[in-house]
Amino acid sequence: MTDLRQKIKQIDDEFSKRHIDLDPGGYYIIYVDRENQLICAKHFTNVINDKGLAVDPETGKVIPAKGKVNRTAETLFTGRSAKELCIKVIEENPDCPITMLDHAAYLGREFMKAEMALIQGIEYIQD
Template identity: 75%
Template sequence: MNRLADTITSIDNELSKRHIDLDPGGYFIIYLDREAGLICAKHFTNLINEKGLAVDPETGKVIPAKGKIERTAQTLYTGRTAKELCVKIFEQTQPCPISMLDHAAYLGREFMRAEYALINGTEYVQD
C-alpha cells in the first residue's frame, strides 16, 4: 500500500472503535449475492433499552453485537449498486426504517464498500 492508503486505513480503523448510539429503527446485516450481482441488506427491528442496548421486540432479550443469533429479518433490500440500494431504503420505503442520520451515513459508506467488493471480486466484511 502507499502512504495515503495506509493513512486512510488507519483513520478508518480508529474511527471504527468509537461508541455509536443504536438506531431504534433497527439494524442491517449487509452481504453480497455475487451470483445475482446484488448488494443485500437484511433489516431487523429492535427496541433500545434503558442501558442503550438493542433488544429483540418479541422476546425482550438483548441482541448480542457479535456472534450468531437466530432472528427473522423484517425486510430484505437488494440493489445492483450502492445508490440503487440507498434509493430503495431512504426514498422509496415509507416510513423510512432509519431514524438517525449517523446510521444513514454509515449505511451509505457500507453500501459503497460492498459495491466496490462486488465490482472487484474482493471480500466484503461489514464494519
C-alpha cells in the same frame, strides 16, 4: 498510493472505535450476493434498552454485536449498486425506519464498500 491507503485505514480504524448510539428504528445486515450480482441489506427491528443496547422486541433478549443470531428479517432490500440500494431503502420506502442521520451515513458507506467488493471480487465485511 499504499501510504495513503494505510493512512486512511488507520483513520477509519480509529473512528470505528468511537461510541455510537444505536438506532431505535432497527439495524441492517449487509452482504454481497455474487451469484445474482447484488448488494443485499436485511432490516431487523429492535428496541433500545436503558443501557443503550439493542434488544429483540419479541424475546426481550439483548442482541449480540458479534456472532450468529437466529432472527427473521423484517425486510430484504437489494440493489445492483450502492446508489440504487440507498434509493430503495431511504427514498422509495415510505416506512423507512432509519431515525438517525449517522445511521443513514453509515449505511451509505457500507453500501459503497459492498459495491466495491462486488466489483473487485473481494470479500465484504460489514464494519
